[in-house]
Amino acid sequence: MPRDTLSRDQIVRAAVELLDAEGLEGLNMRALGKRLDSAATAVYWHVKNKDNLVLLAADHVWGELTLPELNPADWRAAAATMATDLYQMFTRHPWLVQAFAAHVLYGEGKSRHDDHSLAVYEAAGFTADQADQAAAAVFTYALGNAAGAAATASLNRKLNRYGAAAEQQLQDAMAEAKAIAVHYPRLRARLETPAAIEYAASPDDTFEFGLEALLDGLERQLAPQPL
Amino acid sequence: MPRDTLSRDQIVRAAVELLDAEGLEGLNMRALGKRLDSAATAVYWHVKNKDNLVLLAADHVWGELTLPELNPADWRAAAATMATDLYQMFTRHPWLVQAFAAHVLYGEGKSRHDDHSLAVYEAAGFTADQADQAAAAVFTYALGNAAGAAATASLNRKLNRYGAAAEQQLQDAMAEAKAIAVHYPRLRARLETPAAIEYAASPDDTFEFGLEALLDGLERQLAPQPL
DNA sequence: CCAGTTACTTGAACTATGTGCAAGCCCTTT
DNA sequence: AAAGGGCTTGCACATAGTTCAAGTAACTGG
Numbered sequence: 001m002p003r004d005t006l007s008r009d010q011i012v013r014a015a016v017e018l019l020d021a022e023g024l025e026g027l028n029m030r031a032l033g034k035r036l037d038s039a040a041t042a043v044y045w046h047v048k049n050k051d052n053l054v055l056l057a058a059d060h061v062w063g064e065l066t067l068p069e070l071n072p073a074d075w076r077a078a079a080a081t082m083a084t085d086l087y088q089m090f091t092r093h094p095w096l097v098q099a100f101a102a103h104v105l106y107g108e109g110k111s112r113h114d115d116h117s118l119a120v121y122e123a124a125g126f127t128a129d130q131a132d133q134a135a136a137a138v139f140t141y142a143l144g145n146a147a148g149a150a151a152t153a154s155l156n157r158k159l160n161r162y163g164a165a166a167e168q169q170l171q172d173a174m175a176e177a178k179a180i181a182v183h184y185p186r187l188r189a190r191l192e193t194p195a196a197i198e199y200a201a202s203p204d205d206t207f208e209f210g211l212e213a214l215l216d217g218l219e220r221q222l223a224p225q226p227l
Numbered sequence: 228m229p230r231d232t233l234s235r236d237q238i239v240r241a242a243v244e245l246l247d248a249e250g251l252e253g254l255n256m257r258a259l260g261k262r263l264d265s266a267a268t269a270v271y272w273h274v275k276n277k278d279n280l281v282l283l284a285a286d287h288v289w290g291e292l293t294l295p296e297l298n299p300a301d302w303r304a305a306a307a308t309m310a311t312d313l314y315q316m317f318t319r320h321p322w323l324v325q326a327f328a329a330h331v332l333y334g335e336g337k338s339r340h341d342d343h344s345l346a347v348y349e350a351a352g353f354t355a356d357q358a359d360q361a362a363a364a365v366f367t368y369a370l371g372n373a374a375g376a377a378a379t380a381s382l383n384r385k386l387n388r389y390g391a392a393a394e395q396q397l398q399d400a401m402a403e404a405k406a407i408a409v410h411y412p413r414l415r416a417r418l419e420t421p422a423a424i425e426y427a428a429s430p431d432d433t434f435e436f437g438l439e440a441l442l443d444g445l446e447r448q449l450a451p452q453p454l
Numbered sequence: 455c456c457a458g459t460t461a462c463t464t465g466a467a468c469t470a471t472g473t474g475c476a477a478g479c480c481c482t483t484t
Numbered sequence: 485a486a487a488g489g490g491c492t493t494g495c496a497c498a499t500a501g502t503t504c505a506a507g508t509a510a511c512t513g514g
Binding site: 232 | 470
């Protein structure tokens, strides 16, 4: 009977469990060690460090996705499925998102921006609901892209920092860097209402609404070209 | 001559400077203290804690935005401007994004997903470039929405955690919670190419492309309704 | 079956960082 | 001048990431 030894996979799974259960903050090496019935530092033989562990956990979770078949005749279906799957994956593992989102962005400036954004869409003729959703979609998109750029910038910063250092380090930095953060509202108001607890209930339709819009827009870009 | 004392605003500015210069990780109370020529702990008289400081810094940065005038005849212009401003604000202050994005999501699973996503769009007839952008847009959108949902979930978790506790705490939690993270690629490949350093160069056109698509889609939703 | 080697674990300890606290300084008010 | 409050400071503690030397268990060749 072989000695009861840790495995990298076992560690990653435990990390994901801890992350799912406790969130990003709940993951610390000592707690992880406890969950694995081992010393906290035992993990370091299998994993470089905590950041790397989180990265491994994230990658592990990405494995949950099943990719739809290619179907040129109905690319929207595939695109929508993939988008939805992604969405659900993140919903299942909030920390995957939270790994980049440990803090909050709900200040006065944000509210002001949201209010104005809403006003813009309402003035355009959107219904209150539509305006709400449109605002959320555009905000999300902007934030998402900004996050992409920031992630790239962060990557470049790392590259520059390691400057003329060995290519090895550059490889590591490349494989390691990049990330993004996005927050968006739709619910900004009624902070004082206890009903706020219900907010999580139905963001799904917003997701679909914006997704369709995006797909509509993309389809329009596609149209001019022959099949 | 009044004693040379700290002010909350001064602290927030210093924090933003530190964040802009060093990123989220570069901000720690002792460094902040040094920059302010004071003891690290002096800050605590003006600010509750570090998380709160980051929140204040974020809110401060939101103040940079100027909101466009309402113009129902050309709501797209306003929407586009706001989105672009947002985008640029985040670009100026990567940490604002990084505040939620400290880690990386660039593993095998992610690459696999990206590859497939690209394939879907290319099979649909998009050019390689268009497919790249379409994939990035949809991914960003999905991620952004997921982040929104996760943030809401996080908020609710806090609310539940504080359970039957005083409304005071609930207020605090409400005002404190919510966040999101998004990462998306477009550049996934060529990690080994040193040219990767150039990647940050032109994500702007991707931003505009997706933005227009989104706006197209939204406009289409708008059309059916009378002015 | 023994000796050495390798794989893996452990506990102590170092470091960095957020933060509480008691003491004190400086300015204002009376 | 005495008193008090606003603000700062240094000390100190707790937590968490990580290193390291030492130990233990399995495996390997002889």
